Amino acid sequence: MSLCELRNVKKIYPMGDLEVQALRGVDLTIEKGEFTVIAGPSGSGKSTVLNLIGCLDRPTSGEVLLEDRPVAKMGDTELGALRAARIGFIFQSFNLIPVLTAFENVELALRLAGHHTDNKARVEKALRDVGLGEHFHRRPAQLSGGQQQRVAIARALVKSPALVIADEPTANLDSHNGKAILQLMREMNERDGVTFLFSTHDAMVMEQAKRVVRLVDGAIVDDTRRAPVYAGGAS
Ligand SMILES: Nc1ncnc2c1ncn2[C@@H]1O[C@H](COP(=O)(O)OP(=O)(O)O)[C@@H](O)[C@H]1O
Ligand SMILES: [Mg+2]
Numbered sequence: 001m002s003l004c005e006l007r008n009v010k011k012i013y014p015m016g017d018l019e020v021q022a023l024r025g026v027d028l029t030i031e032k033g034e035f036t037v038i039a040g041p042s043g044s045g046k047s048t049v050l051n052l053i054g055c056l057d058r059p060t061s062g063e064v065l066l067e068d069r070p071v072a073k074m075g076d077t078e079l080g081a082l083r084a085a086r087i088g089f090i091f092q093s094f095n096l097i098p099v100l101t102a103f104e105n106v107e108l109a110l111r112l113a114g115h116h117t118d119n120k121a122r123v124e125k126a127l128r129d130v131g132l133g134e135h136f137h138r139r140p141a142q143l144s145g146g147q148q149q150r151v152a153i154a155r156a157l158v159k160s161p162a163l164v165i166a167d168e169p170t171a172n173l174d175s176h177n178g179k180a181i182l183q184l185m186r187e188m189n190e191r192d193g194v195t196f197l198f199s200t201h202d203a204m205v206m207e208q209a210k211r212v213v214r215l216v217d218g219a220i221v222d223d224t225r226r227a228p229v230y231a232g233g234a235s
């Protein structure tokens with residue numbers, strides 16, 4: 001069983017009288033345990049691919065399958081529940097809720113995934129796992145960018161999702177914090193088998209990937225599996 005699959009997916013965005021062909025027939029299969037990067041220039045369709053796989057949007061044509069089930073056949077309620085339980089998102093701009101503490105931001109994701117009791121230990125473990133043992137009760141504005149992205153990773157991982165999708169997760173971080181964040185995700189992939197799918201145009205992120213899928217103008221032009229250059233620690 002593949003984790004997710006795009007079959008001849010096309011996405012057209014209407015733009016006034018015009019249309020933007022964001023994806024022109026993309027075939028892509030992600031298997032369990034992968035650490036895959038979608039690389040490509042700005043506007044090549046990376047976010048569109050991630051949004052379709054994450055079921056934040058639906059394709060114009062073609063099929064999206066999650067764990068072998070066609071997403072088009074699911075209703076909004078079923079799809080929302082599946083998304084909340086099985087997929088974790090990490091965004092370039094962190095997207096934390098400003099009035100909630102780190103703890104509350106992470107706990108909210110658990111609640112949305114249907115967990116309403118005994119959340120405290122799980123949330124605290126998720127925050128400790130990303131190295132935020134002391135900052136449970138700070139709000140995003142009281143945390144650095146690197147710390148905010150760690151909260152976002154804890155939020156994505158607390159529900160033990162099948163797939164973590166990260167759209168340019170290091171783009172708003174300095175290189176030291178970007179490396180540390182990537183290292184953390186690599187450890188979670190190696191140790192816990194969490195499947196990650198990233199987009200980036202950061203060469204450092206690409207070096208760490210086990211598979212690089214290159215997009216140009218809404219089409220996949222290269223798909224290579226390889227041994228990653230393992231940094232072995234943030235320096
Ligand atoms: N909501 C939208 N409405 C109109 N055009 C869009 C929308 N989202 C993306 N696009 C266009 O689709 C193409 C692919 O965008 P995107 O997937 O965001 O690329 P990337 O993430 O690689 O920068 C671009 O030409 C972009 O301008
Ligand atoms: Mg993008």
